[in-house]
Amino acid sequence: MNLHPWIQLLTNQFQQTTFWEWAAVILSVAEVLLAKANNLWLYPTGIAGTLISIYVLLIAGLYAESALNVYYVVMSVYGWVYWIKKRDEPPVKISWATRSEWVITxxxxxxxxxxxxxxxxxxxxxxxxxxxxxxxxxxxxxxWLLARRKLENWILLNVSNLFAIPLLFYKKLALFGLLTVFLFIVAFAGFYQWLEIWKKDRSKVSPSGGDLEGASL
Known part of the structure; x- marks a missing residue:
């Protein structure tokens, strides 16, 4: 298989990459790393990166993607405020989506x-x-599933990522395409990490609904 045309295409796209695209991607990667570290700075970093992404995507003619990023900004502001207010409280439990939630999805x-x-x-x-x-x-x-702490959120997000990757390369947004490849991999890791948390939570509950850790031997 001759990879030279593909390497040349990718090289040309990188040469056309703007300062704003670099800035958006760097901030987005920083956001993911801060989120993994459970650091509050993930929100202002993510908001800055998303605002720049909106501009880049509008220039590229990806209007629905731009609108999607507006939603990201709104949810990031909400998450930032919610984190400050609720960060010391127990998180909502991870679970599988119900039939009615699948209908809504x-x-x-x-x-x-x-x-x-x-x-x-x-x-x-x-x-x-x-x-x-x-x-x-x-x-x-x-x-929507992510907000409700449903395991299937990773599946839907990766369906989106799977189609977004070739779309971004088609629009000559090579860095955004590579970022989405990175997010695609992270989503797989996220799914299995959440699955392990769900299994651990399940193991703490007895069939009758009691807490195994608090049961007498």
Whole structure:
């Protein structure tokens, strides 16, 4: 297999990378590392990176992705305030989505996809309305599940990432594409980490609903 054309394509895309794209990607990576360290600075770092990303994505004509990042900013501000108020309280338990939550998730995906596609197709100059709207609707569904601490959030987010990677390279946003590859890998790790936490929580509860740690021997 001749890899030279692909290497040349990637090199050309890196040469066209702007200062703002570099800034957005560096801040996004810093946000992920701060989140892993459970550090409050993940929020201001993420907000700064996302605001820059909105500008970069608008220039590239990825309007649904830009709108998605506006939502990220709002949720980051909310998370920042919520963290300060609730950081000393026990977190919501990780669990699997219920049937009703899956219905809502699928509605977000497919209704969101249809609405975003209609808007992009009729009211923007997007040349990838179907693709762009799908990436955003699946990410919205994933974030909704994430907010509810559902294991399946990682699956929906990686469906979004899987389609976003070639879309970003197509739009000559090589750094954003590589960042999404990184996030794709992180999501796999996140899923298995959450699964282990869920299993540990389950092991502490007896079949009758009691706490095994507090049961007498």
């Amino acid at each position: 699928l509605l977000i995906v497919f209704v969101g996809w249809a609405v975003l596609y209609f808007i992009l197709k009729n009211y923007t100059k997007s040349n990838v309305p179907l693709w762009d709207s799908w990436v955003s609707s699946t990410a919205w569904a994933g974030m």
